[in-house]
Amino acid sequence: MLGPDFYSSFDTLNLAKQLLGKELIHESPYGICSGIIVETEAYLFNDPACHAFNKRTPRNEPMFGQAGTVYVYQIYGMYHCFNVVSGKTGIGEAVLIRALQPVQGLDLMKKRRGKERELDLCSGPGKLVSAIGIVKHLNFHSLASKPFYLIDTNFEIENIISTTRIGIAKGKGDELPYRFYVSNNKYISKK
DNA sequence: GTAGGGATAATCT
DNA sequence: GATTATCCCTACG
Numbered sequence: 001m002l003g004p005d006f007y008s009s010f011d012t013l014n015l016a017k018q019l020l021g022k023e024l025i026h027e028s029p030y031g032i033c034s035g036i037i038v039e040t041e042a043y044l045f046n047d048p049a050c051h052a053f054n055k056r057t058p059r060n061e062p063m064f065g066q067a068g069t070v071y072v073y074q075i076y077g078m079y080h081c082f083n084v085v086s087g088k089t090g091i092g093e094a095v096l097i098r099a100l101q102p103v104q105g106l107d108l109m110k111k112r113r114g115k116e117r118e119l120d121l122c123s124g125p126g127k128l129v130s131a132i133g134i135v136k137h138l139n140f141h142s143l144a145s146k147p148f149y150l151i152d153t154n155f156e157i158e159n160i161i162s163t164t165r166i167g168i169a170k171g172k173g174d175e176l177p178y179r180f181y182v183s184n185n186k187y188i189s190k191k
Numbered sequence: 192g193t194a195g196g197g198a199t200a201a202t203c204t
Numbered sequence: 205g206a207t208t209a210t211c212c213c214t215a216c217g
């Protein structure tokens with residue numbers, strides 16, 4: 001299991017890249033699901049798209065905690081997104097996990113998602129949250145402990161592609177190259 | 192296979 | 205009252 005020092009050893013942009021190739025594991029009461037992280041986005045404190053850009057509020061409070069804290073929030077009234085808090089404690093920054101390559105618990109993921117194709121399980125931030133059973137309850141959880149944590153792997157990464165982020169309004173940080181994904185991986189959310 | 196739009200509610204102003 | 209770090213279905217070629 002990756003410990004607290006892993007998350008605090010990098011600034012937010014570098015952590016976003018370091019998270020690629022790590023295996024995210026959730027041991028829920030219904031079973032274990034996991035996947036390799038293949039796509040991330042960084043959100044910095046001085047970045048208009050960051051939830052913590054304006055000020056500290058009840059919703060973004062986890063972002064100001066220790067690096068490695070879980071930040072889960074609801075979006076569009078129906079979906080949840082999962083972030084890994086990054087940077088120094090007291091500064092609101094985080095890395096959005098956008099896609100996984102499924103590894104363990106495929107049957108449970110298919111059941112939770114109501115989809116059969118592997119490509120439809122974790123190829124988007126809302127999808128992967130649903131697939132591996134992340135719930136609002138895990139907000140503020142530390143990824144350095146069970147039941148929700150990361151491990152290192154031997155996953156081979158040829159190259160990391162850096163592009164602009166998905167779903168950001170024009171003029172609100174849409175031009176920043178803060179999206180990262182594993183090249184030639186078919187499980188990413190989109191090209 | 193791809194483009195367009197509707198669903199749906201917490202959060203903040 | 206506006207906004208939103210999304211997903212899925214439908215229509216069309």
